Amino acid sequence: MGRSGRVTLSDVAKASGVSRATVSFVLNNDPRQTISATTRQRVMAAAQDLGYVPHGIARALREGSSRVVVLNVDWGIEGNFSRSFVRGLDEELAEHDHILLVRHGHSIPEATQKVLDTIAPRAVLRLGEAYMQGHAPNEEDWENGFAANAAVQIRYLAERGHTHIAMAMPDHDFPLTEARLGFSEETARRLGLPALERFVVPRPRGAGAAAVREFLQAHPEVTALAAFDDIIALRSLTALRDLGLRVPEDVAVIGFDETEHGALTTPALTTVHIDAEVLGRIAARDALGVGTGALAPVPGRIVARASV
Incomplete structure (x- = not known):
């Protein structure tokens, strides 16, 4: 093995009895080189036995980028949506011989640049970036996108006779707060409902109760x-x-972006379930420049329990 303890091309070459260049040609599947099937099998067997892993930075220099895709997930974008998106993105990238690196929370530009300089990623994505940049929803968004998911929540309450609805908000803004509020307010307008009220439910239990009491009064x-x-x-x-x-x-109370905790409360929480796995797969294919085929987003759906 090399001095660092990492298996190198030289180690594979020595074990398979061929030159280092031949090992490189075989492992990179270089179509310009004619190498016998027997030699290829011997090299691949030696690499597998030794546990050889290609050096990512060296390969990045050869290919112009590594086989890594970076996903930045801001604080507050957590729940079933982000988990299912990451799962779909990861699985689709793996099917195309790429790997996913997820970075959570706010990242300063200097730290982000260090990551980019180190691994030369194939692509850098940010969950929900289009909406953070003020993307105006089109009809497709209202059919099966983020706007449609927000509409499901308000529409469900309206269908059960609720005409005066309030948005219960967190005590600090998240990256998608304004977009979400805009979609909900537009939904109420389309349904002919009065404008949505909004108020903050703070974290301490006593403060939360005081805020709800004051608002309802x-x-x-x-x-x-x-x-x-x-x-x-x-x-x-x-x-x-x-x-x-x-x-x-x-x-009545309805949640959004279902977590497992809502089923454990009394009364059990009615909420909106969002499966974003297919969105992750679409994002992966877009990042790699391959067609999305028949993939299409799945609209959010109501998980009906006892709180509405």
Whole structure:
């Protein structure tokens, strides 16, 4: 082995009894070289036995980029959507002999540049970037995109007779907050509902209850809370229970981007389930420059439980 302990091309060459150049031709499947099947099999067997792994940086220099795709996921974009997106992206990249590197949280430009300089990624993606940059939804977005998922939540409440709805919000902004609010408000407008009210449900339990009490006292006409996500929905459920209010008889609550926790509460949380695996696969194919074929987004769906 090499001095670093990493198996090198020279180690494979020595074990298979051929030159280092021949090993390189075989492992890179160089079509310009004529190498016998017997030699190829011997080299591949030696590489497998030794556990040889190609040097990523060296290969990046040869190919112009590595076989790594970087995905940046901002804080707050967490839940079934991000997990399923990452799963689809990872699996699709693997099928095309690429690997995925996921970076969570806010990244300063200097740190990002170090990553790019080190691994020379094939592509760098950011989850939800188009909407963060103010992408205006088209009809496709309203059929099976982010706008459609936001619409599912508001429409479900409206179909159950709720005309005065409030958005229960987190106590700090997330990258997709404005886009999400815009889609929900546009949905209410399309349904002919009054403008959505909005208020913040803060993290401390006592503060959350106080915020809900103050809001409902100021807006007694509100009969349903559409939560920004399941976490805010659970805060709202706890606050309503602490205030002695019944869910859904007094106030209905619906979550968004289903987590497993909503099924464990009393009453169990109605929410919106979003499967973004196919979106991850589409993103992978776009990054690699291959056709997306028949892949198409799957609209969000309601998980009906007892809170609405």
